[in-house]
Amino acid sequence: MICRMFPILLSSVRSADVARQIRDASFPFVVAGCPFAxxxxxxxxxxxxxxxxxxxxxxxxxxxxxxxxxxxxxxAYRLMPEGEAHIRLAGLIIGPAIMAAFQAGAAP
Incomplete structure (x- = not known):
């Protein structure tokens, strides 16, 4: 099954300051997309x-x-550090997926 993804802008991730924020937040990756659904x-x-x-x-x-x-x-939108934004976004995406797996009996 292919999941349609909503794009997350990554242009700011290229800057050294943003890369440092993400690294300093101990977050090993950036979020490039969110399930459209x-x-x-x-x-x-x-x-x-x-x-x-x-x-x-x-x-x-x-x-x-x-x-x-x-x-x-x-x-409403408010500014937040890029590292924090990616951590929170990942949690908002992964959290429902984990919950759905538990409800479907796919997770232990």
Whole structure:
């Protein structure tokens, strides 16, 4: 099964300062995408925060990790360190997947 992904902007990750923030947060990777089915449940917040649909945002390259966290948490966007944003975004993506595995009996 192929999962459609919503893009997470990585252009800022190339800067030395952002790479240092991610490393200093003890986070070994960055989030490059979010399952579209997960973020689609928060379409209204994306419209509130960005005035565009998720489809249009995806066409334009996606959202930053901090912007995606705000949408997934159904709240207004606020600045946060890049490392923190990727850690929180990963938790928001992985948490539901783990819960679904437990409910399906696939996890111990």
């Amino acid at each position: 997960l973020i689609a449940k928060h379409e209204a917040q994306a419209l509130t925060n960005h005035g565009q649909t998720l489809e249009r945002l995806a066409e334009r390259g996606g959202l930053s990790a901090a912007e995606a966290v705000a949408v997934l948490e159904d709240r």
